[in-house]
Amino acid sequence: MSTRVMLDGNGAASEGLRLAKVRVISAYPITPQSPISEKLADFVVQGKLDAKYIRVESEHSAMCCAIGAQLTGVRAGTATSSVGLALMHEVLGVAAGCRVPIVMPVVNRSLVSPWSLWCDHQDAMAERDGGWMQLYAESAQEVLDLILIAYRTAEDARVQLPAMVCLDGFFLSHMSDAVYVPDQATVDAYLPPYVCHNFHLDPGDPVFINNLTPTVDYTEMRYQQAVAFRQAPEVLMEAMADFKKVFGRDYSMIEAYQCDDAEAVIVTLGSMSGTAKYTVDQLRAQGKKVGVLKITSYRPFPAGQIKQALAKVAVVGVMDRSPGYGAQVAPVATEVRAVLGGKPVQGFIAGLGGRDISPATFTKAFEKLLSQEITADVDWVDVKENALTIREVK
């Protein structure tokens, strides 16, 4: 049983954490994530969630509290965005290295400088190799569902890795949609209470966690994390298959939309995928054979699946919502290039600092691909012509 409720992405994230029955919450407000912190506080006060709410003084402490609580054997929840995520950076590594399977909604927002309150993926991309799984949602429904799927995967004994469920600031966090909210009993059946399979703190069974580790063990402990990542896709796919059985909604690590006969495909993450699909429909109506490949699981990166899905596609583009300074192309494009070997892959950058990635932007990108004008350089596809004179100091 589920009820259909109007929820924005933040509301869906809060419902996800509530249904996962987190027992300790430590969250610090930051636009556009603040409503998650507030909603969780409401749930606790209203008795809808049996948890302790720790009103922390920073994101750094929020993550530390969550780690500490989980180390005693309970699910802990927090959420953040942008500079909040950056402030957590040091301790995100602790959660990953100590194999504490926290699931955290990350409401994607640009990093400074310059200040921006709006969406792009620079915050999460800066953490992409830090040992956290990263799932990207396309809709509010996906936010809720991916949180439950992420818990199932993160807590599995074969994985034991923390996970971010990324949702685009404002585009998802503040946009209302009709969301199916499952009932607690069904969620409980899908997501049983947390069982810690790892070191934990208990005076009855003392162990010291996270002490100085000599070179003879360090590499091996890092390797254990790598193996966990290798095992994660299988577990994630199991969790998604089970999810379909229980809730009826279909998830996969990648979603290929109109890719079968496509001549040109653009790879996407997050909310832009909806716009991309819409654009594909428009262009298909004009007889242009285009498609979209949405990546839901960016970490673990589904290299094999991407390779297979794009095997027959002549020209591929990747729309990155982060700049990838100093690199050949931005982060997602870098990896897709590596997967596709010699095939030309056009890197596009768009949608920084909250700029909408509109159908017009996608159309421009598709046209470039269809005309086979691949450039080695990344294409800042939505940059204005007077870019270099904006706020110029003379």
Add this chain to the structure above:
Amino acid sequence: MLTIKSESRGLIAHGVSACAGCGLELAARIILDVLGSNTVIVIPPGCAALFSGYGKETVTKIPGFQGNLESTAAYAAGIKAGFEVQGRGDIQVLGLAGDGATVDIGLQALSGALERGDKILYICYDNEAYMNTGIQGSGSTPLNAWTTTTPGGKSVYRKDMIGIVAAHKIPYAATASVGYVDDFKKKVEKAKAATAEGPAYIHVHAPCPTGWGSKPEHTIEVAKLAVQSLCWPLYEIVNGVNYKITVPVAKPKPVSEYLKLQKRFSGVDAKQVEAMQTAVELDYARLTKK
């Protein structure tokens, strides 16, 4: 594998790789003796991290977590919350952090926990500098002391950490010294009891022969002299308002006597000593009026 030939008496192993005469080592043993085994310890980097152990070996018989330099209090708060929601709120959660990890980089997380009333016990061992990284100055380094980042002697007064803590009006706060073990033990007991209500904080003066240039066999003497010269008064504060001197000093020894056992003050001239003397006397007078 090591074969254990004799069990250590307390909750800390006999062999700890602290320097000879380390005040912190003594403090740690005293603290765990009083708290007992139903305790979880959080330690940041710093010399106290020696008590986390190395590799597969640990030094404590209680569970512990080595966190980050700035977040001992936040980890402790999370751990306490985790136990509380499981009906195990009786487990004592102890944060044991150096002056750098407390007075400087960790001040924010500590202040947050104190303000929220998290039921944790936080003990700062004050060796008056960053010792583990090689004797750099901290906010708790006293006036005129030499460190590698105050090579000409520290030109400003130390931070009044206990004053900052008291301003949070927590149930129990105290200064302590490894030179006054009975006083210290009593305070740990009181602090432990106070955590039933809210946070408790102890700031224990722990001489560091390595960083201070004192002789290892002088640690206790140096610690006692700090108290007797009014450089480290011993008192407790209940609810942030009720101050009580626990080791009154009727006839204070001159500051110079305390300084001369330590190399870190060797560059200090007579005028500076006089200024230090005046400052500690004023501080003590103010304290006794509170």
